[in-house]
Every structure is written in structure tokens, then in C-alpha cells.
Amino acid sequence: MSRLPASIEVAPKQAIESADLPGLLPAGTRVYITDIGTDPADVLTAAARRVHDLGYKPVPHFASRRLTTRAALEDRVKRATSEAGVTDVLVIGGGLDAPAGEFTSTMDVLNTGVFERHGITAMGVAGHPEGSPDFSEHTAIEALREKQAFARRSGIDVRIVTQFGFDADRFADWAEGLKNNGIDLPVHIGVAGPAKIPTLIKYAAMCGVGNSIQFLKKNAMSLTALAVGHSPEEIVSPLERRAARPQSPISHIHVFPFGGLKKSAEWLAERGSLDIKTSAYASA
Incomplete structure (x- = not known):
């Protein structure tokens, strides 16, 4: 069975300071850089620049409702491209009740x-x-239709990157169902990297992923699960079987390294999702 190529994400401080990051991933791997609205443009630019200088493809987040002015947005994008070699971004809503x-x-x-x-x-x-x-x-489907229309008029290669979860069939059904709504963008499925279940419950609660919290709490009743932790293979292997179907829009996995960047990268390397010939930069 063919392995889905993978991307991974890091916090800005981690991108700048992590001693594990050099040589951890194949050259060209997409490394997403999170933005929770607290880091200034200097820090976000420096984070993208180090990721680029290490030979990876920096993908900075732009959290729309956390952005302030059009001028600030323009400056940040200009700096990312000119100072850090950015050509790829993630643009999301941002999750604030009131825009900044x-x-x-x-x-x-x-x-x-x-x-x-x-x-x-x-x-x-x-x-x-x-x-x-x-x-x-x-509303979510209408928003994706608008973003697909944006892709066609702008010429930008747009993909969907999902929240993380633990029900492979539910995620695959959702991805395959997009076509019925007139959406044919490629889909990168979010998955949690190897981590202890209490850690995942904490992050699932922070991200508001309700069904995932219930799944994790149910599994946490097992002493074995508490000791061993979550194995991403339980989600990724079924996703790869579904991705092998004709016309499946699933093309990548996107890893949230809640149990640590190095641990997630080692798991990806062991399973062959970070082979340099098929690493995340190779296709949309």
C-alpha cells in the first residue's frame, strides 16, 4: 500500500530554536509555522527564514480574524516572501469571537x-x-466553494488542510463527499502524531474537537492505552486504504506533533511517509 506523504507543524519559537530540526526531515518537506496571534512579525519572519534555510518549505499560518490591518498583512506577506523565501501559506479563520x-x-x-x-x-x-x-x-461548504473559486481566478494552487481527528472513516467520508458539493480541491488530512492520551485530550479540548475528545476519553479507560499512548497508525493506515480509491481527493497527511517534533518525525520516517522522492513538497 502506498504511503501518503506528510507535512508537519511547529511553533515559531520551536522553528527558531529547536536543536532537533536540522536534518530531521527530508529537504523540501512542508513545515507549517503556527500563529496564535501573540508573536510579532519579526518572530514569524525569523521562524520562516530558519525553516527555509534548513532546506524545508516554510508554510506560515495567517489567522484571518487575528490580523489587524491590511497594511500589516501586506507587510507580513512581503517580508515572508522576500526575507524567508515563502511561496506557500495556510490561511485560516482564526477562531476569535470578535475580530482583532x-x-x-x-x-x-x-x-x-x-x-x-x-x-x-x-x-x-x-x-x-x-x-x-x-x-x-x-456555511463551511459554501466557504470552501468560495475558496475554490478564488483558486481558479488567482492561479494559486489551493488545498484543504483539515483539523486533526481519530475517526479515519469519518474523515475519509467527508473528503470523498466534497465532490458531491462541487468541490474538487486536494485534501490533506490532519492527524495527531504519537503522544500520550492525556496529552491528546488536552489539545483536543483546546481545539474544540468534540468527537475526538469523546473518542480519546473512551480509549483512556484502557490501562494499556494510558501506558502506551496513541498510535497514529490506527488512523493513517485506514486513510491510506481510502486514499488508494480512484478519485479520492486525499493526497497527504498533516501531522500535529503533540507528543514532540522528534517523536513524530521518527514515526514518519519509520513508516516511509518522509521518503525524499515523495515528500510533502512534491505535489499539492
Whole structure:
């Protein structure tokens, strides 16, 4: 069975300071850089620059509702491209109840044209297979249609990157069902890397992934599970079987390294998802 190529994400401070990051991944692997709204542009640019200098493909997050002004957005994108070699980004809603500035949604940010002007050629947008407490499923599908239309008019290679979860069939059903709604963007499925179950429950609660919390709490009743922890193979292997189906939009996995960056990278290398010939930069 063919292995799905993988990307991974890091916090800005981790990108700048981690001694594990050099040589940990094949050259060209997509490394997403998170943005929770607390790091200044200097830090975010430095993080992307180190990821780039280490031979990886930096993918900085742009959390739309956490952005302040159009001028600040323009400056940040310009610096990312000119100082850190960024050509790929992830643009998400940002999850705030009230916007921090001018932008209320991802489309508000995309419609500025800033990414096209500064040479961004690839982009991830958010997918929610388990739904979101912030909007309805209908609203989510309409938003993806708008982002697909943006991809076609801008020429940017847009993909869907999902939240993480633990029900492989549910995630695959959601991805395969997009076609019925007129959406044919490639899908990168979010998965949690190897970690202890209490750690995953904490992050699932922080991210508002309700169904995943129930799944994890049920599994935490097992002493074996508490001792051994979560194995991503329980999710990834079924996803790879579904991805092998004709017309499946699933093309990658995106790893959230809650149990540690090195541990996740070692698991990916062992399973062959970080082979340099098929690493995450090779295709959308």
C-alpha cells in the first residue's frame, strides 16, 4: 500500500530554536509555522527564514480574524516572501469571537489580492470534517466553494488542510463527499502524531474537537492505552486504504506533533511517509 506523504507543524519559537530540526526531515518537506496571534512579525519572519534555510518549505499560518490591518498583512506577506523565501501559506479563520482588526473571515483576507501580488503560488485553507461550533456545515461548504473559486481566478494552487481527528472513516467520508458539493480541491488530512492520551485530550479540548475528545476519553479507560499512548497508525493506515480509491481527493497527511517534533518525525520516517522522492513538497 502506498504511503501518503506528510507535512508537519511547529511553533515559531520551536522553528527558531529547536536543536532537533536540522536534518530531521527530508529537504523540501512542508513545515507549517503556527500563529496564535501573540508573536510579532519579526518572530514569524525569523521562524520562516530558519525553516527555509534548513532546506524545508516554510508554510506560515495567517489567522484571518487575528490580523489587524491590511497594511500589516501586506507587510507580513512581503517580508515572508522576500526575507524567508515563502511561496506557500495556510490561511485560516482564526477562531476569535470578535475580530482583532479589519478581517472577519478568510475570504476577506484572500480578496485583498496580497498573496498573488507577492508571489504566493500555493495555499492551504481549513477543512472541518467534524464540524465547528462557530458555523454550520452549510456555511463551511459554501466557504470552501468560495475558496475554490478564488483558486481558479488567482492561479494559486489551493488545498484543504483539515483539523486533526481519530475517526479515519469519518474523515475519509467527508473528503470523498466534497465532490458531491462541487468541490474538487486536494485534501490533506490532519492527524495527531504519537503522544500520550492525556496529552491528546488536552489539545483536543483546546481545539474544540468534540468527537475526538469523546473518542480519546473512551480509549483512556484502557490501562494499556494510558501506558502506551496513541498510535497514529490506527488512523493513517485506514486513510491510506481510502486514499488508494480512484478519485479520492486525499493526497497527504498533516501531522500535529503533540507528543514532540522528534517523536513524530521518527514515526514518519519509520513508516516511509518522509521518503525524499515523495515528500510533502512534491505535489499539492
